[in-house]
Amino acid sequence: MRLSFDSDVEEFRAEFAAFLTEHQPGEDEARERSKSSADVPEWARRWQRLLFDNGWLLPANPPEFGGRNASVLQQYVHLEELSKRRIYHSFNPQGVGIIAASLLSFGTEEQKHRWAVPILRAEITAALGMSEPGAGSDLAGLRTRAVRDGDHYVVDGQKVWTSGAHDADVLLTFVRTDPTAPKHKGISVLLIPTDTPGVTRRPFPSACEPDDLDFNEVYFEGVRVPVANLVGPENGGWTVANGSLGHERTLLWLGYADRLQDLLADFRPRTVFDRDAYAGLVMDSYALRLLGSAALARESRNQQDVPALSVLKVLGSEAVQTATEHALTAVGTDGLASPAISSPPSPLNLENFWCGWFERYLRSFAGTIAGGTSEIQRNIIAQRVLGLPRA
Structure with missing residues (x-):
């Protein structure tokens, strides 16, 4: 497997990285935080509109909907650059990533312009x-x-x-x-x-x-x-639902891979993990990125592999939960107060990583539920990957 990109993808990455360097809000401007996933501070609305107007909000979209008709590999490096800087492109993620995306896939032209565009431009949530x-x-x-x-x-x-x-x-x-x-x-x-x-x-x-x-x-x-x-x-809502969750799941594994990498990197110098457990999590991290990269390559060739997304969802969400559980066990009662990473996150990150390990552990359960529970994903894998009969 060749884990590299062609020149057009790297040029796309360089252009976006330069945009971020020039335009991303600073800490002083971004001090106000969201209280919920639909409560978007004014600075974050301006940031989202800037991304939309320059085609960097959802780059797979056509320009009139905040993108630049990007390929799936270009979408991947777009998310990689956001991840490197701990930046989130929207503080209303379900609005942008699921609802507006679903309207662009299934809505009428009137719905796209009346509802999807205002959501994408952070005019409504x-x-x-x-x-x-x-x-x-x-x-x-x-x-x-x-x-x-x-x-x-x-x-x-x-x-x-x-x-x-x-x-x-x-x-x-x-x-x-x-x-x-x-x-x-x-x-x-x-x-x-x-x-x-x-x-x-x-x-x-x-x-x-x-x-x-x-x-x-x-x-x-x-x-x-x-x-x-x-x-x-x-009566066609089941198709819309599958499309809605498909928008959510396509590159969901990358977020789990980043979280797992952060967890392992932060604890490597502390040597608090049991060595066997640590080795297992490192292997999970590599496996997640390799399987995710393979799925990405297939998608770039227009080869649909929906069951593979279920495998990645289970592996990623449960590896993050296991890593967080080991970390909490290792730090003991200090985990009730000590921060879960060694340095504060970017103010542009949706999640507040500056919290105790106990809270991080509780949050890890959301990953095995949101976007389709692990139990549901295992049913999909059993039936569509392993060919087992329905229970």
């Missing part, structure tokens, strides 16, 4: 209304219903774990429009502005962030949504 009580990873089990009434849908039901909903301007909401159809075939997707009468958002704390509220319960009571806000065909 968005949240994803997918999980429900009793239907977290099982989207097909959702019960929030939408009944057609003339040129509107009337929505009733509840969502939960809706990150940033209390700060978001719009929700991309998965609803059941045909209760008589098979579970996967009766789902539709609606854009619901959060100021619509009947929408109630209740933020609640997590064990990791008791002061910074992000999770929400969202209730819909007789909410009237224009039919024009339907994304994709009626």
